[in-house]
Structure formats: C-alpha cells, structure tokens
Amino acid sequence: MTKSLRWIGVAALALAPLMGMGEYPLHLLVLCLLWGFVYTSWAIMGRLGMVSLGHGGFFGIGAYGVVMGWNHFGLSPWLGLPIVLVSTAIVAFLIGYPCFRLKIVGHYFALVTLALSEIVRMIIVALRDQTGGSLGATPTTALADTSWSIVALQFSSKLVWFYIVLGVWLIGLWVWTRVDRSMARLALEAISQEEDAAASIGVNVTKVKLAVTMISALLTCIGGVLYAQYQLYINPETVSGIGISLQMVFGAIAGGLYVRLGPTVGAVFTLLLAEGLRLALGHQIHGLDTTIYGLLLVLFIIFMPKGILGAATQLWDRRRGAKALATAT
C-alpha cells in the first residue's frame, strides 16, 4: 500500500513539469532535488554520529575538478567525473582512515573535517591563475549554436536537468535505504552510541565507518559536479569552505536526519525560505534572509532537534498509537 503510494508520488513528480510549469518553478524544483540529494548524501554519515564539516571539500573537488578539466584540457565532464570521484575517494580515505583508527569523534571530528573543507577552498583561491580565484569560474560554453551538448554535459533546457537530477536524487534515496537496511546500520548505530562496546562484540568499527564515509563523500562529489554543470557558475565561497559545509548540516537537520525524506524536506524548506524572503523583500534589504535563516536554525536545534519531518512523523506515530490504544480498550 505505502509502496504503491510511493511510486505514484514519484510518477506525479516526474510528470509535474510536463503540465506546463513555468521556467522559474522548474528551476526551483531542480534545485530542491539537487540539494535534497546532497543533504541526503551528507545525512548518510551524519545520522550515524559522524558530523562532518568537510563535505564542502568533496563538493568543491567535484565542482571545480570537472570545470577545470573542461576549461583547461577540453576534458569532457564524463571523463572528469571518474577523475574527481577517484580524487574524492582518496581524500576521504586519507582523512577518514586515521580519524576512525584514532577514534577522533565529536567536536574533534567536526573540526578536523572543517580543516579539510577550508584547505580545498584555500587551494582554489590560491590557484587563482587557473581557477579565477574568488571571482569564480564558468565552464566554457558548448551551447553557442546548439541547445544541448552531451559531451560537455550542458543543456539549456531545464527539463533535461530536471530528469537528470530526479534520477540522481532517487539513486541517493536508494543508497540511503540500502545503508539503512544493511546489517552495517545496526553496527553503526551501536557505534554511534558506544564505540568500545560495538568493537567488543566484533564490529570492525574503522572499516564500517570508512565505508559509509566513502559512500557519503562520493555522492556529495557527484552533487558538486551536477551543481557546477547546472548553474554554469561556481565560486570558491559557494562550493567549498565552512559556509557550504554548515549549509549541508543544517539542511539535513532542519528536515530531519533520521527519516529518509528528511534531508529533502530540509532542502525544500531552506530553499523556499530563501526564495520567499528574496521575493517578498526584494534585493533592497541585504542580510534579512541570512538573519532569519540563522534565527530559524537556532530555534530548530533548540526546539526541534529531530527536524520538521522527524517531528511530524513522531507526532503522527503518537496519534496512531493513541488511536490504536483507544480502539483496543
């Protein structure tokens, strides 16, 4: 029953843009799914107690790696993709293995990974002759006299992007579910609660944590590639560093870390909030959107640490429980 409902939901989503949706709503939809995918990728490891502030680094490697390959070497993003994925895997391993081996957790893990995303940002800025530094970069356009180019992974039609991102988002959810249902998840939950106890009953803590970290990092890197190719403009501040890392954490937390659609709900919520404030206030009042965003984050973490969807499902479950109790007696 719920399974068929789910497929109806996906089908409705896939058909929605064909009903004559405007360019702007479609753009929002693409961004919601794209960020939903990225936040879901972050949550794969975040929900298990590994709060990484280094995902800005993986996102930045994906975005800049592919664009630089295309701009300087004429390397198609399709060939750039495996290169950035391998690079991300290496970086994630180099940072993850020692961290998990040495049991760097909590604050320390967050701050070590924060150093990683800052390193990526600094390197992008430092290589300003190649990357354009803080001014950002634009992939050389392949759309001069055509509306799409598969080789350059550039499409002027938002509809194409919608289906690409929809597919990737579904894959992200599928991976989330696979991790959720795996035996490893039970082990990981044990780890997030009591690492030594988990190790003592034979869980290979380092290996399991590393595997989850790699999955999460690689998906985030793909998110970076898609972001760069869709927006056709990247900037070290928006694709790497502390800002985007915190954005991912907050998006996932605002929606709800422990439910599958939570991070996506967080993406929809933060995006609609930002766009709504922008439309309502115009460009005159600088900073009001950031102010409200920050204020809401603080309120969320204090009053709703399970996130929007997390709190909603909890309420729903409680209602249903009460009803079941009432009919039983």
Place this chain on the structure above:
Amino acid sequence: MQIFDVFLLEAIVNGILLGGILALLALGLNLIFGVIDVVWICYAELIMIGMYAVYYLHNVYAWPLWLAFPACIAVVAVLGAVMHQLVIKPVLSAEPINQLLVTGGVLFLLQGVATLAFGVEFKNLGISLPTLQVGEMYLSFARLIAFVVALAGMIAVYVFLKRTYLGTAIRAISQDRSIMPLMGVNPNRIFLFTSALGGGLAGLAGCLLVLQYDIHPAIGLTFGPIIFLVCVLGGLGNMIGGFVAAFIFAQFISVGGYFFHLEWGYVIAFLFFIAVMFWRPQGLFGARS
C-alpha cells in the same frame, strides 16, 4: 642563494606578532570550552561585532578611541553572556554536537544582522599608523600594538585565574566539571561569567584587529576556522597549549606565505594541523583521556 634574508626575518617577526593575536583569541575560546564544554563556532563573529562597535562609536558618534575600546569590550562581553543565556543554556543537556551546531546558527544570525545593520561595504577607521623601521625590516606599528596589548590581556586573565576566588573556581571547573555542585558553586553564574569573559576577550581582539583590517560582515569567516584549529592543535580547553599552538600556527602561515603565497601559507598550516591530529589526536599538549 641567501635563504635567511631580511624578508624572511620580517616574515618570522610578523608571524610572532600574528601569534599574539591568535593566542588571545584561542584563550577566549579555550576558556569557554574548558568551563562549559561548548565550542563557539561563531566566536569570530563576536569579534566582527566588536570591530563594528569600535567603528560606529569612533567614526559615527565621534567617541575618542580610549573610550570606544572599553565600550567595545563591554558590548561584546554582554553579547557573550546573552548568547550563553539564550542559546547555550537551552541545549546544555542536549547532544554535544547540537551545541556545536547551534552556535553555527548564531554565526549566520550575526552575519545577517551585521549585513542588515551595517551594509556590505568595507569600512575602516581611517587611522593609518606609522610603519616602524627596525634595522632593515619594516614592521607595522598597529601589529606591534596589537601584540603587546594581546600579551597584556592574556597576563591579566592569567593573574585573574590564579589570584582571585572566582578565577580559582573557573580553573577548578575546567579541570573537573563534576565537582562544581559539590563545591557549592552556582554553575549558571560561573557559566555566565565565563561567557562574558570570553566575549570580552573577543571584544579586545576586535579592538586590535580593527586597527589592521577593513571591516565587513563576512570577515569572521577569514579567521574563524584558524582559531578553532589553533585550539584543537593545543588541545581543546588547554589554555597553555592554545598559547603555544597559536605561535606555531602563525609561523606556518607567515613563513609559508613568504615562501609561496599567502593562501599557500594557510594551506600548509592546515595540512600541518591535520598531520598533527593523526600523530597526537588529543592535540600537541592535550592529555590523553
């Protein structure tokens, strides 16, 4: 080729001067972490507010600097206490990582408020302090003042912690948090006071930095990450460790920047940080728990 030239010496001296400021910042953060067990991700944003306070008091309301500086310290100290009361207190019993993240929310909040209130334009005091010539080196007078005042501030805090009753209580708590109720100390009072003290140190740093840098709402992001890394490097909560780590870190930035480029200095310093974490995860001077 002469490697040890005067410019390198200049870079080293500048590194020491930078180290003084970093040590001051690390002290404030370590104090808060040691006593309350919370990392304020938004610590650099408090400094940014302090810089704006000096700018507005001095340039807009025409207060003399000797009055604007203490006022700035007071403003940020109050802000620190308010922050503890409104933001940290409600999550004290929540998961540690939520405490870290809630201050991340405050980071955006303060940045947004600063943008709203002060605009995105770069502002500066418009005071240009002379450059000091020592031998063949040229040193910025503003940096020298900052170094001396930062050292004096740290000594004052040290004396306070060593010599006063309240200071002793704070040190005791940072060594063993569970004894607090046993000693008949009111935890919330100590927490509030520590937050105000940490805020005051951020205010002092704001006064010193405003002499050297232009102010804009995102300036916190440029030195925020460095402060956390210095604290972790020295061992979170370890004040002496943070002091030493600040000078080591500053040398990496300054001398690395001299040999390559400023950003590469930071990259090298950050890589050094990660390497140290793998060698001594508890920080250079932290005790293994």
